[in-house]
Amino acid sequence: MSKPIIERVKSISLVVLFLSTVLLLCFFWGKISFDGIESRQEASAEEIPNISYMIKPDQIVVNFGADNYTVIMPEQFDDIWYSSSEKDSIIKEIERFGQTENIMTEEITDSQYQEVMKFRSIQAKFSYDIPTADFFLNYKISKHSNYDVIETITYIGYSTASEKNLFIYDGKNQKYYRLVADTENADFKGLIASIEAEGYNIYYPISLYLGVDNKTLIPLEMNINVKDFSFRQDLYPYQTEKIDTIAENFFGGNLDFVREITEDSGTVIYMYGYGKTVLIVNTDGSIEYKEEQINDDVEQSFLGALETAVIFIANHGSWDSLNGAKLTPYLKDVSVNPNNKKGFRFTFGMEANGNRLYYEAGESMVIDVTGGQVTYYKRNMIDFDEEELETIETSSAETAFSPVNLIAKNYEFIYHILEASDDKNVTADHAAMFEQVSSSVNNMQIGYVRMADKAAMDIEPAWIVSIKKTTAYFNLYSAEPIGYTKE
Numbered sequence: 058m059s060k061p062i063i064e065r066v067k068s069i070s071l072v073v074l075f076l077s078t079v080l081l082l083c084f085f086w087g088k089i090s091f092d093g094i095e096s097r098q099e100a101s102a103e104e105i106p107n108i109s110y111m112i113k114p115d116q117i118v119v120n121f122g123a124d125n126y127t128v129i130m131p132e133q134f135d136d137i138w139y140s141s142s143e144k145d146s147i148i149k150e151i152e153r154f155g156q157t158e159n160i161m162t163e164e165i166t167d168s169q170y171q172e173v174m175k176f177r178s179i180q181a182k183f184s185y186d187i188p189t190a191d192f193f194l195n196y197k198i199s200k201h202s203n204y205d206v207i208e209t210i211t212y213i214g215y216s217t218a219s220e221k222n223l224f225i226y227d228g229k230n231q232k233y234y235r236l237v238a239d240t241e242n243a244d245f246k247g248l249i250a251s252i253e254a255e256g257y258n259i260y261y262p263i264s265l266y267l268g269v270d271n272k273t274l275i276p277l278e279m280n281i282n283v284k285d286f287s288f289r290q291d292l293y294p295y296q297t298e299k300i301d302t303i304a305e306n307f308f309g310g311n312l313d314f315v316r317e318i319t320e321d322s323g324t325v326i327y328m329y330g331y332g333k334t335v336l337i338v339n340t341d342g343s344i345e346y347k348e349e350q351i352n353d354d355v356e357q358s359f360l361g362a363l364e365t366a367v368i369f370i371a372n373h374g375s376w377d378s379l380n381g382a383k384l385t386p387y388l389k390d391v392s393v394n395p396n397n398k399k400g401f402r403f404t405f406g407m408e409a410n411g412n413r414l415y416y417e418a419g420e421s422m423v424i425d426v427t428g429g430q431v432t433y434y435k436r437n438m439i440d441f442d443e444e445e446l447e448t449i450e451t452s453s454a455e456t457a458f459s460p461v462n463l464i465a466k467n468y469e470f471i472y473h474i475l476e477a478s479d480d481k482n483v484t485a486d487h488a489a490m491f492e493q494v495s496s497s498v499n500n501m502q503i504g505y506v507r508m509a510d511k512a513a514m515d516i517e518p519a520w521i522v523s524i525k526k527t528t529a530y531f532n533l534y535s536a537e538p539i540g541y542t543k544e
Contacts, residue, residue, distance in 0.1 A: 180214030290342030355429035400427030
């Protein structure tokens with residue numbers, strides 16, 4: 058072999074050797090990971106929830122006239138809110154409303170909005186603000202350019218007082234609007250009539266029952282089939298193989314370059330890249346994932362960030378319990394720019410047996426999408442026997458404790474929860490206590506509660522009572538206090 062050829066071979070070998078050394082150093086110093094090269098098995102389309110069904114109101118309020126109301130909770134929505142079929146629904150009627158050439162947008166006052174809703178009407182109320190453009194895009198409804206003045210949608214409703222109008226409350230800016238169409242294409246009147254014909258639970262304002270100034274609607278009585286059921290943690294500290302599998306789900310199939318720390322408490326911490334990526338497996342069965350943000354300039358829309366969050370959860374442990382017990386997820390709350398980072402914090406709640414599941418402490422799932430990436434994720438799911446819930450579905454219904462009597466029975470308990478942080482406001486006047494509590498209730502609904510007490514391994518049916526910034530839980534049938542959560 059000639060000398061030039063030998064020299065060339067030597068040069069190529071040195072380059073290859075140099076590149077191999079750099080690559081190995083990058084692996085060891087955390088710049089590149091074999092995990093990133095390995096392809097993680099992604100969730101199938103069937104395992105990713107339909108975002109259109111996850112975004113739904115907290116309640117639908119129907120006024121049949123003459124202070125005769127019903128409140129339809131999410132577990133009772135069926136197709137009333139949104140239907141993928143041709144069946145009438147609020148979304149279908151909103152779509153039909155927009156099928157006209159001219160729609161005018163006009164800002165109105167709070168009092169004007171409240172006045173029209175005193176007539177025969179229907180309102181969908183969300184617990185968070187949805188950007189208007191994303192609202193219409195999510196349900197594949199054409200959006201008129203005149204809607205652009207409305208930044209978010211928090212409430213959307215119809216009233217027979219103005220039959221060619223839709224009414225919107227923009228919660229972000231605390232503004233009310235009416236949309237005025239030149240033709241009447243929607244049939245909200247027919248939708249209200251069909252709800253009335255099917256039968257409903259009667260609701261009245263608290264003011265009518267208790268003589269205080271409070272427009273919050275509560276039912277006269279409720280027959281319901283909700284029983285307690287036992288649950289397990291989604292994960293226990295002794296399940297080491299299961300914990301490693303979870304870690305592999307986040308870091309890929311190779312944990313050789315991930316540092317593992319087990320604390321005295323049993324908490325397991327996985328760290329990669331000098332703490333830029335951290336996974337914490339807590340002893341209460343929850344997991345937390347944190348990732349350093351790479352790019353501050355990337356911005357996503359509400360829907361784009363939500364899609365990122367939903368797919369991430371599906372690819373990192375699924376939307377079911379780790380053992381496969383199925384719960385129905387819904388978007389519970391949304392915060393904008395968490396920790397002053399551009400993006401969104403999404404809180405997901407779960408429904409079990411058609412009823413919403415509340416936690417005395419924490420949430421089922423919380424995830425931050427900032428700069429176009431998931432930078433924080435906490436999962437605190439439960440595991441249970443699905444057969445036990447199926448048995449509940451076939452059991453007989455019972456009458457829930459009267460909401461009015463619940464307030465009368467527990468006003469002292471509620472009052473002291475509200476005033477516990479400020480002894481100066483505490484009074485011994487029972488009449489004053491009762492009036493303050495009954496005036497402050499802003500919602501009452503039925504659901505399941507997971508207590509913060511680790512020894513309590515039952516999910517209890519409860520009245521969920523919202524008072525100011527406190528949520529109190531009471532046994533559904535006896536009205537005995539279970540616990541409370543303060544913001």
